[in-house]
Amino acid sequence: MSAVWLHVYDVTNSMSPKTNSTIAGINRFFRDGIGIGGIFHGAVQVFEEEWSFGYCENGSGVFGCPPKSNPMYTYRETVYIGNTPFSEEKVNQILLELSKEWPGYSYDLLARNCNHFCDELCVRLSVPKIPAWVNRFANAGDAAVDAVGNTVERIKQAKSDVAAASKIAVRFIF
Numbered sequence: 001m002s003a004v005w006l007h008v009y010d011v012t013n014s015m016s017p018k019t020n021s022t023i024a025g026i027n028r029f030f031r032d033g034i035g036i037g038g039i040f041h042g043a044v045q046v047f048e049e050e051w052s053f054g055y056c057e058n059g060s061g062v063f064g065c066p067p068k069s070n071p072m073y074t075y076r077e078t079v080y081i082g083n084t085p086f087s088e089e090k091v092n093q094i095l096l097e098l099s100k101e102w103p104g105y106s107y108d109l110l111a112r113n114c115n116h117f118c119d120e121l122c123v124r125l126s127v128p129k130i131p132a133w134v135n136r137f138a139n140a141g142d143a144a145v146d147a148v149g150n151t152v153e154r155i156k157q158a159k160s161d162v163a164a165a166s167k168i169a170v171r172f173i174f
Contacts, residue, residue, distance in 0.1 A: 002047050002088070004081040004127045006118060008134060009041040009073030027076070030137075037136030041073045042118040044081070046125060047088050051095060053117035056104030062095065062117070079134075082127035094124045 012020040027038035043052035115135035
């Protein structure tokens with residue numbers, strides 16, 4: 001049995017200091033100010049390593065590093081998630097399975113990101129999912145993209161229906 005922790009980082013890995021400053025400001029306002037979320041990287045610590053997911057062209061996107069020390073982001077805070085009932089050997093087996101299921105090329109900023117991975121890892125560790133605020137912005141963005149995509153599909157279908165009805169009307173008239 002081991003405690004499971006979520007380490008939350010500000011996504012300030014841009015080469016642009018202005019972008020990093022903007023993201024840090026967004027996170028201060030939306031997380032610290034009004035408590036609804038921000039733009040975060042998440043990693044789950046179980047035993048003595050933290051695990052996360054990111055983009056890469058080949059191989060697994062699952063990677064580990066020492067807790068609270070991912071060099072690509074700025075550490076922000078830690079959230080206790082619960083205790084897993086599993087041994088270290090079982091946890092390693094779960095991580096091996098996830099490594100195969102989460103190839104790096106499947107990373108999607110809105111629909112399959114590090115925080116989605118953290119949720120899945122927590123489920124497999126038999127602890128609660130990560131707090132909703134951690135991935136709220138990505139989930140809202142994903143919902144917006146889906147809504148736009150559905151609207152575009154409805155417009156295409158409506159155009160097709162109007163064209164078909166027009167053809168029938170022309171045949172009927174002549």
